[in-house]
Amino acid sequence: MFDSLQEKLTKTLRNVQGKGKLSERNMEETLKEIRIALLESDVNYKVVKDFLEKVRQESIGQDVLNAVEPGQLLVKIVHDEIISLLGDESAELNFKENDLTSIMIVGLQGTGKTTQAAKLANFLKKKGRKPIMIAADIIRPAAIEQLETLGKQIDVEVFSMGVDVPVLKQVEEGIRYGKEKGYDTALIDTAGRLQIDEELMNELKQIKDLIHPDEILLTVDAMTGQDIVNVANAFHELLDVTGLILTKFDGDSKGGAALSVKAVTGVPIKFTGTGEKISDLEMFYPDRLAQRILGMGDVVSFVEKAQEEMDMKKAEETAGRLMDGKFTMDDLLNSIEQSRKLGPLSSIMRMMPGMSEMANAINDSDADNELRKIKAIIQSMTPAEREDPSIMRSSHKRRIAKGSGTRVEDVNKLCNQYDKMKKLFKNMSSMKSMFGL
Numbered sequence: 132m133f134d135s136l137q138e139k140l141t142k143t144l145r146n147v148q149g150k151g152k153l154s155e156r157n158m159e160e161t162l163k164e165i166r167i168a169l170l171e172s173d174v175n176y177k178v179v180k181d182f183l184e185k186v187r188q189e190s191i192g193q194d195v196l197n198a199v200e201p202g203q204l205l206v207k208i209v210h211d212e213i214i215s216l217l218g219d220e221s222a223e224l225n226f227k228e229n230d231l232t233s234i235m236i237v238g239l240q241g242t243g244k245t246t247q248a249a250k251l252a253n254f255l256k257k258k259g260r261k262p263i264m265i266a267a268d269i270i271r272p273a274a275i276e277q278l279e280t281l282g283k284q285i286d287v288e289v290f291s292m293g294v295d296v297p298v299l300k301q302v303e304e305g306i307r308y309g310k311e312k313g314y315d316t317a318l319i320d321t322a323g324r325l326q327i328d329e330e331l332m333n334e335l336k337q338i339k340d341l342i343h344p345d346e347i348l349l350t351v352d353a354m355t356g357q358d359i360v361n362v363a364n365a366f367h368e369l370l371d372v373t374g375l376i377l378t379k380f381d382g383d384s385k386g387g388a389a390l391s392v393k394a395v396t397g398v399p400i401k402f403t404g405t406g407e408k409i410s411d412l413e414m415f416y417p418d419r420l421a422q423r424i425l426g427m428g429d430v431v432s433f434v435e436k437a438q439e440e441m442d443m444k445k446a447e448e449t450a451g452r453l454m455d456g457k458f459t460m461d462d463l464l465n466s467i468e469q470s471r472k473l474g475p476l477s478s479i480m481r482m483m484p485g486m487s488e489m490a491n492a493i494n495d496s497d498a499d500n501e502l503r504k505i506k507a508i509i510q511s512m513t514p515a516e517r518e519d520p521s522i523m524r525s526s527h528k529r530r531i532a533k534g535s536g537t538r539v540e541d542v543n544k545l546c547n548q549y550d551k552m553k554k555l556f557k558n559m560s561s562m563k564s565m566f567g568l
Contacts, residue, residue, distance in 0.1 A: 136387070137424050139168035144206050144425065158205075162187060165209070173356050173387030178216065178394045185212050210421050216390055217417035222374055222399035225345050226260075231309050232316045233342050236376075237335055237366060238350035240323035243378040245274050247350045247404060248320040249281035250412035251376070254402075255316055256287060263314040265305035266291040267298050267338065268322040278320055285409060288314075298322070302338055319344070327365045339370055348401065350376045351392075359388040363396045374401035377415070458553050460517035464509045467502050507535035508545050520546050 143164040147157065162183050169179045189208045226232045236251070238244040245268065252262040264282055266289055268274035275291050282289035290305040302319055309317045321338065324331040339347065349372045351359045359377075366372050377389055380403035393399055400415040509517060511534035516523055523531075528542045535542075 136168055136172040139171070140165065140209070140425060143168065144209065147205055158190065161205070169387065169390075172390075175357065175360065175387070175391035175395055178391045181394070182212055182216060185215070206425065210425055213390070213421040213424060214417045216394055217415075217420060218393050218399045219417065221414055221416045222401045224401065225373070226316070227345060231306065231314060232346075233306060233319065233344040234316065234346040234348060235319045235321060235335070235338065235342075235344045235370075236348050236350065237321050237370065237372070238323055239326065239362060240271075242323065242350040242352045243404060244323050244350045245277050245320050246281065247376050247378060247402075247412070248318050249278065249285060249287070250404065250409055251348075251402065252282075252287045252318050253285040253409050254412050256285065260316050261314050262287055262316040262318055263305070263309045263312070264289045265302060265309075265317055265319045267302050267305070267319050269294040269296070269298055269301070270322040274320065274322075281409065288312075298334060299337055299341055302342060306342055327362065332366075332369050335370060346373045347371065348374050348376050349398070350378055353377050353379045353389060353403075355388070357388050357391070360392050360395050363392055363398050367396055367398050372398050374399055376402045376404065376412075378404040380405050458549075460509050460512060460520060460549065463549060463552075464506060464517075467506055504535070504537055504541060505545055508532075508537055508542055511535040520549060 143161060147161050165186070166179055166183055169182065170176065174182075186208055189212065190205060224232075224234070234251070236244055236248045248264055252264055255262045264278055264287055266275040266278045268278075272294050275289075275294070279289045279291070290301075290308055292301050292304060298321075305319070306317055319338070319342075321335060322331070338344075347370050349363060349366050351362055353359070355362075363372065363375060375392065375398055377400050380389075389400065403413050403415050405411045405413055508531060511531045512520075512523075516527065516531075523546070525539075528539050528546075532539045532542050
């Protein structure tokens with residue numbers, strides 16, 4: 132998401148960054164290009180109009196035309212206004228102290244509501260909370276089974292009284308049970324519908340009036356474009372929605388609706404679903420998304436993801452051997468396995484400053500196939516060959532190629548790459564010793 136917008140904005144702003152001075156004419160041309168980029172990315176027309184006016188007024192106020200680095204100052208202004216558009220800071224969940232916090236998960240059918248409830252339970256559990264999920268979707272029996280299956284995966288209890296007990300009774304008893312058992316957070320998976328209707332809204336309103344939830348989170352599909360705004364408005368008018376969970380945030384939609392929804396509805400995005408795995412849920416940080424949109428990367432999110440997904444002890448041990456020049460094929464295999472936990476290569480590269488354009492050129496499927504091939508080759512080696520590939524002869528390489536389903540040329544290519552890496556790290560190790568580091 133945002134790839135097209137990122138590419139256009141980065142190109143537009145790069146054109147003005149190289150200029151020693153901006154004129155009113157090329158300033159207006161830049162704003163016009165920004166306007167086109169935003170509209171083509173499906174950002175709401177009124178939101179675009181207000182955004183450009185704020186950028187224009189802020190630019191005049193800071194006297195961008197006469198600044199020493201006018202292009203850089205303009206980039207900062209655009210960056211700050213994107214943050215303002217998305218919400219000035221991340222919207223935290225509101226938790227009660229010494230009592231059960233209740234969170235209603237609402238949304239239309241097909242937005243991944245039940246899955247997001249489980250993802251949020253998993254997210255909260257990792258943060259040290261003790262959640263329980265209440266299955267309040269009795270319209271779709273499969274939803275209860277799905278929630279129970281997901282609950283077992285993440286070791287979170289699911290409360291359900293079956294499809295024959297009225298929804299209000301289920302929710303009331305679930306909250307009571309959660310308090311009795313010492314849970315601190317109850318996630319209520321409510322029923323979805325194919326479209327907004329009176330029956331759906333009345334049921335949700337009754338649940339709200341019964342338990343007075345601390346949070347009402349609406350799941351919306353990022354792939355549905357401007358309809359996100361309409362759905363969010365409809366739910367917000369009746370329920371006073373406190374936040375959005377934007378699903379399929381890793382998809383290839385234009386992304387403009389995500390930039391529009393906070394400005395139009397006033398409802399902040401609190402979480403984004405970034406993949407299929409149960410761990411693929413992230414808190415939404417406006418400043419980090421603004422940096423990504425402008426091609427500045429997002430190193431903080433990368434480090435956080437690495438800390439959550441990777442075995443940091445193994446990573447440190449591998450890094451230590453690398454810097455000591457003692458790098459084996461087992462270390463290379465471990466590095467591959469660790470990196471694959473972080474997600475597609477292109478998404479990782481987008482978090483790195485200045486690498487967004489390179490990320491757009493990467494075919495994740497090809498990259499994944501290449502990593503699988505390398506993994507198969509290494510796993511077809513004996514322990515001695517992994518420790519020291521230089522002992523391998525032609526017959527060894529033919530055996531490895533056959534065992535891994537690859538060609539001898541592929542084995543040779545990996546060995547050459549390994550040799551180059553080892554030499555590089557040995558040189559780094561020597562420099563480290565030379566300077567007493």
